[in-house]
Amino acid sequence: MRLFMSNDELKIKSSITENRKIFEDKLGLDVSFDIGYRTIIVLGKEVDFYYVNGLVDTEFVTEILKKVIEINDFEENENKVPEIVKNRLANHQFEEIQSVDDAATEIMSGLLVVLVDGKDKAFVVDVRNYPGRGPEEPDTERVVRGSRDGFTENIIENAGLTRRRVRDENLRLEIMQVGRRSKMDVSIMYIDDIADPGLIETVRSEIEKIDVDGLSMSDKTLEEFILNQAKTPFPLVRYTERPDVASAHLFEGHVLVMVDTSPSVMITPTTYFHHVQHAEEFRQVPFIGTFVRWVRFLGILASLFLLPLWLLFVLEPDRLPENLAYIGPSDEGNVPIVVQALLADLGLEFLRIAAIHTPTAVSTALGLIAAVLIGEIAIEVGLFTPEIILYVAIAAVGSYATPSYELSVANKIARMALVILTASFGVLGLVLGMTLYALILTRTYSLNTPYLWPLIPFNAKAMYNILFRVSVPIQERRPSIVHPQDDKRTGSGPDSE
């Protein structure tokens, strides 16, 4: 911390031996094995190269070294060595800097820093080549048809993937570095003449305010700083790993936040209903998309309310209308039904958590054991009644039908709370629980945006767009929740100029 906090900024000296001493201390050259350092004599003067092994492209570095060495064969003017070296650094991304701190950051970011004896500035050449994977289809947002590329851990590639879809010159990608030590690249992405300037300013100032040593969990850590989330289990931000989804939100007027080292891009502002939509719906005919969406809504409702509702009818069977009287177990088993419900739900949760970090090779065995154990033996030994398995399973499948993983987990907690309330207070508990669920969501804000919009506060047009997947040519206006500067999507407007 001492190094980065020092205010009297260290300047690069013109003597190369002095510089060498400074950099040796600062970078720990003799300790860390991955920091490279090379001296070349050019026309009798020493030229130093600093770089991090794992972050530079070896071919480019070799090429540049070669070019610099060749100076000895072609040039003679010994008084102009710095200028000649600068001229020979064959790369399109070049910069001169004076501060030692900046130079150190650049080296640590994978750039090549060149120091020439007698020059009090450093030449910085961008030869970065970060280790990483190519774009792949994200696991959580698969579609049957459509583009299969996804964001990667590299912010530059992600910017490229987005620009490929938004060629508008008004697309802005502001970049800033967050974290005193990690110096993580964070980028705010928006279309300048659509997005609400107030929103951009809010996001920007929230990010600038962050004072922390590092963003180890990159986007997630950043999210916790931007939206003080401690109070609610509900996800206040929607992530996407799909460039097409990201660009769709840019066109709508959202502001996106990208963090280097994370393939997830944050969409702000987010409402509850952003978490119940999926790219697949937009890859299908509107009619089918709507159908898929309704089934999905049904699944989400089932994951929330079906289990407590069923429990209520088991506890108070005389409430059922005659034609539904068959619901409820004929034999309640040896364990109180509410305990069964909670146990079965918890068991499924074990399974889910276990599945996350079980190696693929063993997961088949895991599935088998779980299915046999919970499904059959638990019934045979009299722990569970068969009906409870059915309802817990429907609720679980409903959770998996929720497009947003974060929301499905939050809803699971809500479901368990409803089950406990129903078991304790009957109808009173269930009804008050459901009302409380709605009221808590209504009270939640994400970046000054009501979470339950467009249901509460009600907006007819936007609600229609959520209930029905509307075909794109008919969607003439951008959603008002993002306060777009220009809300026309089709036809003549500032857009078509």
Add this chain to the structure above:
Amino acid sequence: MEKESSVFKKGLFAGLVGGILFATAGSMAYFLSFSDVSHASFVFRSFFDGEWTTGWIAESISIVITGIIGVIPALIYYLLFKKLRGMMPGLIYGIALWFIVFGLLNPLFSYVPDLFSLNMDTIATTMSQFILYGVFIGYTISYEHHDQRFMRKVSQNN
């Protein structure tokens, strides 16, 4: 941007939708006997006799009628309370509406038991519907109202 008149229209429309939405919830609660009364108890059962008043046709027609009636509280909220912010005023408004309907207006409806003979479940269920309805219209009106004022401020700055 949109004019103040659109807030008015949106508010009334929210009253209609809110009425229909929570009347539907009320019908479901009645059907599952969470509650001894539903809106149809007020609209039909208190004034007409006969088997049909408990059937689903009466219930459906009653949903529509409740929706239309639901515009009136929205209008009153718009006229009196649109300046209030957030969700709490709507919540209180909903509770107040419940007391007006179940307390003050109760003698008008013969089929509805009076305030003190209602059971706890019925009170909770109907009260929840009124609260959600109140929040629905109240929050919508105040959000639209303040949102538009906010927008005007922004456009002046530009």
